Amino acid sequence: MSSEATTAEVHGHRALQHHFANMEQQREAGTLGMWVFLVTELMFFGGMFLAYTLYRSMYPAAFASASNHLDIKLGTLNTVVLIMSSFTMAMAVYFTQMGRQRRQVICLVLTLLLGLTFLGVKGVEYYDKYEDRLIPGHLIPGRSFDPEVQKEGEPPDHHKLHLLPGATKDNVEMFYWIYFAMTGMHALHMIIGAGLLTFLLIFSLRGRFDPEYHSPVEVIGLYWHFVDIIWIFLFPLLYLLGRHFEHG
């Protein structure tokens, strides 16, 4: 029908929604909407960063002791893995913009694999904490928070908690509440991100995105980078805060 032909001429792209004037306006609205969502996410994580700052200022020695028990090698590895995944995500957006579908798919697969690697390493770390009885409170039935404490003169054992002067086991438990709340929420965001990447991958394989229309790739990319940024702050705050007290 003639009216439909006119619509196609005016709107141009199959993905253009009728309430937007053109693809550019649609894309900008999508990006802005995602940023508003990310602001609410920042407020959400902000509350936990606040709790962290407050309790760390109250119990500095306990926080340093607890932090030193975390595995710095795995923490650094995960930071590098996440930065690499952010890079491959950025490249996925780039190749979509350039219309290089095969490379876009490869980058999305790499991002997904790196994200899953991060979660795997996190799982190993959580299991270590379980072994050392560092899961706070009674979250694990029959295996409440009760780490062994390293005593003076004993041979060093990295499974035991080494308390710095002024630190108590109770206050170390506070660190682990915050550690599991923050890394757990971060990991949940990674799991959701992995789901979103799977969705992108399916639609990408169907050739749904092109240089004119790729808002989902761009917007999920923003989400993925946001989760990376949270980790960029979590890593030094949780893993590195007490390392300079370890002398030899």
Next chain:
Amino acid sequence: MSEHIVPVRIYITIFLVLLTGTALTVLAAFYDFPWQFNTIVALTIATVKATFVVLYFMHVRYSSRLVWVVIASALFWMAILFALTFGDYNTRRLDHTRTSGVVILR
């Protein structure tokens, strides 16, 4: 198409900057700085890394003013959250002598 496409060379540069920042922050953590400088150094490096991610990976450098306003408001509200909370805590007497984890507000 008016969308700005960031060249690959910039993405690679940012990627290398982020890896360098990670290496620096781990090395700095083992060095004993005076006063609170360990924390200050760690947070400065993290903020620089985050800024690069936001500006280039998230394309904010090339985004509309409206996006800038949204991000600025986020940072402003975070500042309120921290400033008012710590303004409150720091103007009360806190009793830290009890180590049970209970803080008594007077």
